Amino acid sequence: MTLSPLGDSAVVVALGPGLDETALRRVRALAEALDRDRPAGVVDVVPAFASVTVFYDAVHCGGYAHLCAELEARVARTELALVSQQSRSLEIPVCYGGEWGPDLGEVAAGAGVSPEKAVALHAGADYRVHAIGFAPGFAYLGGLPERLHTPRRATPRVGVPAGTVGIGGAQTGVYPLATPGGWNLIGRTPLRLFDAGRTEPALLRTGDRVRFRAISAEEFAAWR
Numbered sequence: 001m002t003l004s005p006l007g008d009s010a011v012v013v014a015l016g017p018g019l020d021e022t023a024l025r026r027v028r029a030l031a032e033a034l035d036r037d038r039p040a041g042v043v044d045v046v047p048a049f050a051s052v053t054v055f056y057d058a059v060h061c062g063g064y065a066h067l068c069a070e071l072e073a074r075v076a077r078t079e080l081a082l083v084s085q086q087s088r089s090l091e092i093p094v095c096y097g098g099e100w101g102p103d104l105g106e107v108a109a110g111a112g113v114s115p116e117k118a119v120a121l122h123a124g125a126d127y128r129v130h131a132i133g134f135a136p137g138f139a140y141l142g143g144l145p146e147r148l149h150t151p152r153r154a155t156p157r158v159g160v161p162a163g164t165v166g167i168g169g170a171q172t173g174v175y176p177l178a179t180p181g182g183w184n185l186i187g188r189t190p191l192r193l194f195d196a197g198r199t200e201p202a203l204l205r206t207g208d209r210v211r212f213r214a215i216s217a218e219e220f221a222a223w224r
Helices: 021-036 062-084 104-111 115-123 217-223
Strands: 003-006 010-014 042-047 049-055 087-096 127-132 139-142 157-160 166-168 171-174 179-181 185-189 207-213
Touching: 003 062, 010 062, 021 042, 021 049, 021 062, 021 127, 049 062, 062 139, 062 166, 087 115, 104 115, 104 185, 115 185, 115 207
Parallel strands: 087 207
Antiparallel strands: 003 010, 010 049, 042 049, 087 185, 127 139, 127 207, 139 171, 157 179, 166 171, 166 185
């Protein structure tokens, strides 16, 4: 673990060297602990792939050194709780291709497989939520089969419908809201990934395990 300043109002708590299960568990545990009980002066907590950035009000935190000491103590306590930490598992139904996934053919061609095989590869993998960002509830999922790794599109789309499943580089994810986007669109889910009216607006949390399940156009229509 290392702590380093980010400007004069944030500290970055680095908990691992990169994308791995251990760092992800540590990030999730610390972020949740800080959200439940924030140290004095802390105004925001932002988890990332292998770090947690803590934003603070310098007037009320007791000073940078004091905050760092408090964060080190919190990390030590969360380490003890990691052994009992349980991850949620969620399944996301997806209608692949066609109007829901206009880039499926290009992704499949780049992988050297048929669209059907690309769907089987995507839906057959186990994913983990590494971070939430870009838009409310947008989850960056690690675990995409290497064969399906596809660079982001050179020209982003102005509008991507909510629920659209995309591939960007080595990651996959679901657009929770209608937004611009540059990922390759391969399908769409009828689930609502973000709903401000729910007690917990975002469906996915950092650390969740996710699997996709292919559904037909008829199932998609009936779901909605």
